[in-house]
Amino acid sequence: MRSDLRAAEDRARALVGAVEHRELGPVRASETVAFARACGERDPRLLDPGAADFEVHPLYLPSLLRGPDGGVDSDYRDDGMFRDEVPGTDGLDVRLMAGGQSVLCHRPVPLGDPVVVRRTLDAVARKGREGSEFLLLTVSKVYRAARAGRLADVTERFIVR
Numbered sequence: 001m002r003s004d005l006r007a008a009e010d011r012a013r014a015l016v017g018a019v020e021h022r023e024l025g026p027v028r029a030s031e032t033v034a035f036a037r038a039c040g041e042r043d044p045r046l047l048d049p050g051a052a053d054f055e056v057h058p059l060y061l062p063s064l065l066r067g068p069d070g071g072v073d074s075d076y077r078d079d080g081m082f083r084d085e086v087p088g089t090d091g092l093d094v095r096l097m098a099g100g101q102s103v104l105c106h107r108p109v110p111l112g113d114p115v116v117v118r119r120t121l122d123a124v125a126r127k128g129r130e131g132s133e134f135l136l137l138t139v140s141k142v143y144r145a146a147r148a149g150r151l152a153d154v155t156e157r158f159i160v161r
């Protein structure tokens with residue numbers, strides 16, 4: 001196993017069970033509409049915040065990794081991902097890939113209600129054969145709004161090569 005991959009595994013294993021809370025700020029209609037448009041949505045309920053039946057795209061929350069103002073240059077890896085998006089990999093010469101995601105929505109996302117995400121690294125597994133090993137990291141996130149309560153539970157898997 002390459003030294004950077006071994007270092008990522010050691011770092012990640014040390015983080016299993018650690019809880020991180022991040023304030024994402026209030027959900028704003030303009031950003032949710034931009035997200036829906038980027039997804040190719042045509043449903044007017046997702047595109048017109050003035051409509052009585054307007055709703056936030058259900059995948060908008062899992063897309064939030066930072067608050068409404070996004071990150072600064074130093075927050076990003078060379079590959080464009082956030083430095084802390086995949087636990088244990090910051091500063092290491094590893095390749096990162098999405099390995100799957102499940103989303104359970106509990107209630108509609110309210111506009112203007114500040115959202116907090118609770119993130120936990122749940123598992124680190126070594127996969128593959130000698131010489132082509134990789135890591136599979138499982139991260140859980142719980143999104144809550146200040147007034148509305150629990151909004152969504154998300155489980156993400158990341159492949160680290």
